[in-house]
Amino acid sequence: MTVIRLYDKPECPFCWKVRLACSELGLAVEIIDHQAPARQAEWRGVSPNGTVPVLRDDRVAISESNVILEYLQDLTGGLLPGAPAERARARLLNHYSDTRIGQALRQVIFEKRGKDPAHWDQGRIAAGVAAFHQALPFLADQLDGGDYFAGRYSLPECALTARFGLAEGYGVAIPEAFPTLQAWFQRMKERPSYRPTRPLTLPAVRP
């Protein structure tokens, strides 16, 4: 197979979900920090809008994380279940992670990242945590005590592992009221894909 390059930003949840997908699929991927001075011109050449992630191989350059994931699915068949209705459920959960879960956690992470805790806006953080908690019953309902969200490891595993991993790094845990989600996340962290794709800047648990 051709060399795959991923232009990446370690703490970007869309990048992390692509890194997880590549790792789970066993693909050899050159991960390139888009801010590395020696690679910026190369990244700008494949990223017309200046975004990450961008996946590049000898056939195509793809600058949207969900288009990248569908491309990796088309190449390997390894990121979606087989039945159309289950595939739709997997894609809807991926969308839910990108939007509802992402919007909640962004409030917390943008407030805490790179700031002295003395200057954190605790109201904004509490609002983000509350929105995160409110988004979890739907996920617990969808997981329904199963091993995976859509019958096998698929898009929502990539998406939500990255989101929950970032949440944990910024001090937002899955509450005890959601034991099946806690157990699911613990299983995801124990997979070989987790540690090597985790942002190095992220502490195990940040206060």
Place this chain on the structure above:
Amino acid sequence: MTVIRLYDKPECPFCWKVRLACSELGLAVEIIDHQAPARQAEWRGVSPNGTVPVLRDDRVAISESNVILEYLQDLTGGLLPGAPAERARARLLNHYSDTRIGQALRQVIFEKRGKDPAHWDQGRIAAGVAAFHQALPFLADQLDGGDYFAGRYSLPECALTARFGLAEGYGVAIPEAFPTLQAWFQRMKERPSYRPTRPLTLPAVRP
């Protein structure tokens, strides 16, 4: 095949692209105006976020237009080309239509819709038209004089036909500087899928 219901809003570009896809695929679909008083409770039951379009069959309810299109592709194989790189290009163009083209035209349509022309903010309209024009060279480049954007009728045909159709209805034409895009749109309007899916509220060309 099971009965497919589409909860719909006629002038919504995301709904129109799904209607085009269903028509092109020859699917029997019951189109339900989500605002019809007799169907609102039914629509709310399948649309947790109160959005359209929603596709419902006996297996699944899907509330995101791109997840609906991927589902129809999974059922029929009729909305994407075969090669992974071409499929990625089709999905990227669909995304470009949803975002770059959509954001430009929204400024025009939201300003004109349901308003007396005497009260139109001409500056906002001009800004939207300018953004639309600026977004077209990329599309002309991608079409590259071909019959379709990705080798065959696929997602960008559904997405861009709906956007260009709405633009035309609100008085925004494709400029003569883009003859291949003009000819492409003319061909799309001549397909059997265009007239039956077109919003009835839309004049042929609105001033």
